[in-house]
Amino acid sequence: MRSTPPPRAGPRPPGPPIRVLLAVVGVLAGAAIGRAAEPAPASAEAWQTLSLGDDTQAASQFAGIGATREAELGAALAAINRPPVTPTSLHDAQRQLTELARTADDPGHAAHYFLGRLLQLHPFAPDPAAAVREYEALVATGADDRWCRLALIKLVILRLTLVPGPGDLAARQAAVEAALTRTADAGTRRDLHLVIAEARLGDERYDAVTLGHLRAALAATAPADILRPDLLIQTGRLASRLGDRPVARASYAAFLRDYPKERRTFTVSSALEHLDGPFPP
Amino acid sequence: MSRRPRSILAALALLAAAYAVSALYVLHHAPAKATGGHPPVVIRFVHWQLESGMREAFDLVARRYMALHPGIRVEQYAVPGNVYPQWLSTQLIGDDVPDLISFNSTDQSQIALLPRHFQPITRWLDEPNPYNAGTKLAGLPWRLTFIDGGRNRATYIDQFRNYYAVGLSAHSMRMFYNRDLLVAITGKDEPPRNFREWLELGRKVRAHRPGLVHVAGAHDNTLWLMPTLVNQALARWLLASDRELRFSTTSFDFYRDQLEGRWNLRSPPMQAALRIMQAFGGEMSPGFLQLHRDSAMRAFLRGEAFSIPNGTWDYPTMRALATFRIGAFSLPLPAADDPDFGAYALQPASDGGFNSAMPFYLTRRSRHPEAAIDFLRYVTSLEGNRLFSLASHWMPSVEGVEIEPELRPFRQNGSGYLVIDFQNGPMLLNGPGEEYTHLFETNLHVLYAPNGGVEAYTRALEGDFHEALVHDLQKQVHVQTENLRRRDVALAAQLHLDAEEQAEGRRQESALHLQEVQLCLMTATLARAAPP
Numbered sequence: 001m002r003s004t005p006p007p008r009a010g011p012r013p014p015g016p017p018i019r020v021l022l023a024v025v026g027v028l029a030g031a032a033i034g035r036a037a038e039p040a041p042a043s044a045e046a047w048q049t050l051s052l053g054d055d056t057q058a059a060s061q062f063a064g065i066g067a068t069r070e071a072e073l074g075a076a077l078a079a080i081n082r083p084p085v086t087p088t089s090l091h092d093a094q095r096q097l098t099e100l101a102r103t104a105d106d107p108g109h110a111a112h113y114f115l116g117r118l119l120q121l122h123p124f125a126p127d128p129a130a131a132v133r134e135y136e137a138l139v140a141t142g143a144d145d146r147w148c149r150l151a152l153i154k155l156v157i158l159r160l161t162l163v164p165g166p167g168d169l170a171a172r173q174a175a176v177e178a179a180l181t182r183t184a185d186a187g188t189r190r191d192l193h194l195v196i197a198e199a200r201l202g203d204e205r206y207d208a209v210t211l212g213h214l215r216a217a218l219a220a221t222a223p224a225d226i227l228r229p230d231l232l233i234q235t236g237r238l239a240s241r242l243g244d245r246p247v248a249r250a251s252y253a254a255f256l257r258d259y260p261k262e263r264r265t266f267t268v269s270s271a272l273e274h275l276d277g278p279f280p281p
Numbered sequence: 282m283s284r285r286p287r288s289i290l291a292a293l294a295l296l297a298a299a300y301a302v303s304a305l306y307v308l309h310h311a312p313a314k315a316t317g318g319h320p321p322v323v324i325r326f327v328h329w330q331l332e333s334g335m336r337e338a339f340d341l342v343a344r345r346y347m348a349l350h351p352g353i354r355v356e357q358y359a360v361p362g363n364v365y366p367q368w369l370s371t372q373l374i375g376d377d378v379p380d381l382i383s384f385n386s387t388d389q390s391q392i393a394l395l396p397r398h399f400q401p402i403t404r405w406l407d408e409p410n411p412y413n414a415g416t417k418l419a420g421l422p423w424r425l426t427f428i429d430g431g432r433n434r435a436t437y438i439d440q441f442r443n444y445y446a447v448g449l450s451a452h453s454m455r456m457f458y459n460r461d462l463l464v465a466i467t468g469k470d471e472p473p474r475n476f477r478e479w480l481e482l483g484r485k486v487r488a489h490r491p492g493l494v495h496v497a498g499a500h501d502n503t504l505w506l507m508p509t510l511v512n513q514a515l516a517r518w519l520l521a522s523d524r525e526l527r528f529s530t531t532s533f534d535f536y537r538d539q540l541e542g543r544w545n546l547r548s549p550p551m552q553a554a555l556r557i558m559q560a561f562g563g564e565m566s567p568g569f570l571q572l573h574r575d576s577a578m579r580a581f582l583r584g585e586a587f588s589i590p591n592g593t594w595d596y597p598t599m600r601a602l603a604t605f606r607i608g609a610f611s612l613p614l615p616a617a618d619d620p621d622f623g624a625y626a627l628q629p630a631s632d633g634g635f636n637s638a639m640p641f642y643l644t645r646r647s648r649h650p651e652a653a654i655d656f657l658r659y660v661t662s663l664e665g666n667r668l669f670s671l672a673s674h675w676m677p678s679v680e681g682v683e684i685e686p687e688l689r690p691f692r693q694n695g696s697g698y699l700v701i702d703f704q705n706g707p708m709l710l711n712g713p714g715e716e717y718t719h720l721f722e723t724n725l726h727v728l729y730a731p732n733g734g735v736e737a738y739t740r741a742l743e744g745d746f747h748e749a750l751v752h753d754l755q756k757q758v759h760v761q762t763e764n765l766r767r768r769d770v771a772l773a774a775q776l777h778l779d780a781e782e783q784a785e786g787r788r789q790e791s792a793l794h795l796q797e798v799q800l801c802l803m804t805a806t807l808a809r810a811a812p813p
Binding site for chain 1: 393394396397425429430517520524525526527528529627629631635645695696697698699700703759762763765766767769770771772773774775776777778782787788790791792794795797798799801802804805
């Protein structure tokens with residue numbers, strides 16, 4: 001707590017009106033600093049509205065907040081889905097995002113990421129190749145922030161499916177695997193293992209590389225995670241196909257132990273029972 | 282007094298009487314009256330179950346709950362099913378929406394709007410249900426007290442990775458039959474054990490009495506039961522499409538295989554499916570595809586038909602109206618050694634696991650969410666759910682609630698093979714969209730016509746099959762892409778909320794990534810497959 005300064009000679013100390021004014025200024029400044037640390041209530045309300053999918057109302061709320069970068073990002077995101085969605089409305093959203101993306105801060109990176117998403121998920125003219133370029137540019141900043149991590153995952157998904165990278169299959173696989181080295185975030189690495197395994201299984205690449213990704217994803221998945229039952233079955237079935245019975249047995253047993261009410265329990269029990277022979281019997 | 286002033290006086294008297302009745306009603310329901318000066322908390326719930334005994338069953342549990350909580354008043358609204366969607370839309374837009382709403386939809390665009398109107402209830406479901414204190418369910422998280430762990434396509438919304446509802450009951454599709462007639466025909470009350478025996482029973486039924494029909498068929502009932510029968514009869518084949526090795530073949534998996542040329546309508550399993558459909562429909566009333574299910578129900582209740590395929594939700598009504606004993610069985614599958622039908626079944630087959638039904642959602646505008654959840658806790662406690670099941674003759678949704686002997690044949694069979702995704706599994710008859718379904722349904726008469734059959738039906742489908750499939754899959758991709766774009770923005774918004782919302786947003790993202798992989802794989806396959 002500040003002490004009261006001693007009386008001194010010279011000009012008179014500020015009178016009560018000025019003290020009140022200074023106090024008010026101090027309070028306002030304090031409030032402003034507080035707002036910088038956490039979202040203002042109005043801002044939180046607008047984000048809440050946007051999270052519920054009411055884009056029109058959210059746009060109006062963001063417009064009422066003022067010209068902060070956070071509010072501008074909110075307004076740009078609301079413009080992506082605000083009805084009626086037309087080429088003009090999407091062009092407008094794209095323009096707002098492009099403007100925001102010129103600055104390399106959090107709203108800027110978010111805007112950059114959503115430029116890629118808009119290109120990829122555009123309702124009238126999707127351009128996954130252009131989206132890949134956006135994601136690559138964002139990942140190339142090396143920021144490893146939330147938006148770069150998301151861009152990295154979306155980049156890998158597109159490279160594994162719609163927009164294969166240059167070179168032969170081995171080169172493309174190596175490029176995708178390299179994504180794992182571009183982030184230190186454990187959650188993102190888990191998600192990368194998940195999407196790589198999913199795409200490889202979708203292409204029926206039932207090999208040790210896919211099993212490795214499944215096991216890595218499983219190891220990083222909490223017991224209560226909703227994806228874990230699937231991962232246990234996938235690991236069990238792929239290990240069984242590859243002749244790795246100990247891993248298959250352990251995965252099936254973990255599934256039966258941890259999810260006794262799951263609707264696939266009978267099927268998994270049967271698979272475990274017939275681990276040494278053909279399945280289904 | 283002239284006639285005119287007398288009529289004015291009469292009108293005024295009527296008005297005064299109406300006012301007095303209204304005033305009495307308001308006074309009787311005055312908030313202060315119930316709780317000695319404190320306005321009661323009013324919980325309102327709405328549903329469309331007007332079957333025999335349902336409203337009374339709801340009233341019974343509501344009264345019991347109010348006796349436990351004198352400060353709470355529970356009000357039931359039963360709205361007829363034919364106007365329910367419109368009524369619900371109007372209520373959701375307005376401010377006066379009930380606290381708890383029974384709602385069910387498989388429409389992706391409606392599901393996408395769920396968070397706008399309803400609250401996630403995951404945090405409550407993770408806590409024990411206090412009304413189970415002192416029972417064998419004490420201490421268990423509420424969700425684990427349900428027969429399906431609280432999770433099915435209505436209660437847990439995958440794309441939001443959150444629980445939104447709890448189911449109060451459970452249902453299954455069964456073949457209901459006239460037990461007295463079965464004894465008269467066969468000398469015993471034993472349902473058939475396999476598909477051939479069922480067909481043989483049909484021959485005996487028709488021979489028993491001229492005009493007696495084996496199955497009271499109708500368009501709706503048949504199309505509810507037949508897809509399940511066909512899927513179960515083809516489980517071994519469908520499992521081959523399970524690319525992601527989850528024991529959970531999806532619609533995308535199965536139809537990707539078709540687009541990549543791995544099967545067509547003339548593939549042996551598809552031909553077996555069509556033969557099963559032909560045999561199944563051959564047991565129905567003539568012209569069943571044009572009949573409404575009410576006609577089928579009347580034929581069954583009048584004793585003109587031996588059996589009827591139906592959902593167990595109609596059992597209370599049938600029970601109240603029938604003059605004979607009603608039995609029920611699961612339509613048996615072809616035996617594994619059956620040369621015409623049996624090569625692709627995996628037996629025993631699961632009904633799809635245990636599932637709760639009649640989901641109730643908590644509205645975002647509920648004035649008393651804690652009290653509304655508390656009421657749901659009571660109705661889905663061992664005591665409350667038993668009361669509700671006994672009164673309604675619907676199956677309980679809670680583990681360990683004793684099932685009445687007459688309801689036991691309705692119990693879902695979860696102890697069997699299940700290899701398709703329960704939420705997004707392939708349906709040979711009700712395929713990936715309306716074009717495909719329309720193609721199969723509008724040509725069904727060819728399958729059952731005297732000069733038709735499997736070959737004629739195959740030929741009728743072949744011409745438009747590829748185009749219909751591609752059209753429906755493209756539409757699905759479009760809808761899912763729309764949902765993805767919306768979810769993307771919603772999740773980004775969640776990151777600006779409190780820590781709990783942020784954590785939830787991150788959890789949902791992982792599932793969304795996997796959905797996106799599947800969407801991209803299907804998009805790539807469609808790009809290669811279209812045009813034909």
